[in-house]
Amino acid sequence: xxxxxxxxxxxxxxxxxxxxxxxxxxxxxxxxxxxxxxxxxxxxxxxxxxxxxxxxxxxxxxxxxxxxxxxxxxxxxxxxxxxxxxxxxxxxxxxxxxxxxxxxxxxxxxxxxxxxxxxxxxxxxxxxxxxxxxxxxxxxxxxxxxxxxxxxxxxxxxxxxxxxxxxxxxxxxxxxxxxxxxxxxxxxxxxxxxxxxxxxxxxxxxxxxxxxxxxxxxxxxxxxxxxxxxxxxxxxxxxxxxxxxxxxxxxx
Numbered sequence: 001x002x003x004x005x006x007x008x009x010x011x012x013x014x015x016x017x018x019x020x021x022x023x024x025x026x027x028x029x030x031x032x033x034x035x036x037x038x039x040x041x042x043x044x045x046x047x048x049x050x051x052x053x054x055x056x057x058x059x060x061x062x063x064x065x066x067x068x069x070x071x072x073x074x075x076x077x078x079x080x081x082x083x084x085x086x087x088x089x090x091x092x093x094x095x096x097x098x099x100x101x102x103x104x105x106x107x108x109x110x111x112x113x114x115x116x117x118x119x120x121x122x123x124x125x126x127x128x129x130x131x132x133x134x135x136x137x138x139x140x141x142x143x144x145x146x147x148x149x150x151x152x153x154x155x156x157x158x159x160x161x162x163x164x165x166x167x168x169x170x171x172x173x174x175x176x177x178x179x180x181x182x183x184x185x186x187x188x189x190x191x192x193x194x195x196x197x198x199x200x201x202x203x204x205x206x207x208x209x210x211x212x213x214x215x216x217x218x219x220x221x222x223x224x225x226x227x228x229x230x231x232x233x234x235x236x237x238x239x240x241x242x243x244x245x246x247x248x249x250x251x252x
Contacts, residue, residue: 003097004056006049007240009164011090012038015243018092025050027061028087041065041088049079056094058085082225082238093164095240097220097227150177153206158250160202165244166191177204180215181241194219194242202233207250212239 006018006026018035020026027033031044043063049056056079060067068086069077079085081096152158158174172179172188179202180186183195196217203211210233214221222240223231233239235250 005095005097006035006085006092007095007164007243007245009084009091009093009245011088013090015165017095017243020049020051020056022051029061037088037090039088039090042090046087047085052078055079063087080225093225093240093245095222095225095227150203150205152177152204155252156204156207156250157252158204158210158248160188160239160246160248162190163238163245163247165242167244174204178202181239181246188246190242190244192242192244195244199241200239202239202248207252208234210234210248210250217241 004020006020008014008016008018018026021034025048026035027045027048028035028037028042029045029047030037030039030042033045033048037046043061043065045061046063047058047060047067049058051057057076058067058069058074058079059076060074065088066073068074069079070084077083079094081094083094085092085094152174160172160179162168162170167190175187179188180198181188181190181195181200181202182198183190183192185197196215196219198215199217200212200214200221203213205211212221212223212228212231212233214229219242220227222228222238223233224237225240233248235248237248239246239248
């Protein structure tokens with residue numbers, strides 16, 4: 001099945017990506033489990049997420065305050081890409097990658113332990129690795145090439161709001177039909193160190209013709225929790241890049 005992970009979007013460990021193991025369940029709790037949360041409203045062993053066939057299934061382990069999935073109190077629930085889990089003051093979102101893709105964990109002291117022998121260079125973005133090697137600017141793939149500036153359709157207003165990550169609360173309004181998202185660059189400059197310099201672009205051709213394109217980023221672009229190279233966006237959809245989650249809002 002595809003490689004997936006939970007992103008903590010609120011709580012004491014906000015920003016952490018937690019890879020989901022395929023064989024063993026991931027137990028989440030305050031005292032016991034693979035993912036420990038410093039949250040007084042979380043039980044010692046609160047819930048677990050495990051693979052069941054091609055699905056990810058969450059099971060509450062008899063917690064005191066319960067577990068919610070997409071705003072509904074559950075004992076057991078099948079998760080889908082973009083599902084939001086809430087336990088105590090912590091909120092997590094399921095992100096589903098393409099087959100055989102593994103997200104880069106951000107917190108080596110977080111859920112599970114990564115190999116102690118893994119070099120720190122493994123956590124750098126591709127462009128930093130090239131610069132360290134003295135390779136200069138990387139060769140651009142066709143996906144890197146952004147077309148001519150698009151005009152925003154008359155009467156259409158659009159914005160993206162950062163709803164999770166280092167820049168939470170920032171709002172970026174469209175002044176043209178295509179906006180570039182990148183690390184401290186483009187029309188949506190983000191502080192997130194896991195965002196590539198030229199990460200992705202949103203192109204607006206009309207209210208119902210809005211597209212998200214990944215620009216060959218190191219850590220990928222996620223549409224409503226599912227990794228995508230190209231995706232059609234609608235108002236209310238989320239875009240996940242690095243530790244950051246943005247929400248698109250379109251009005252007339």
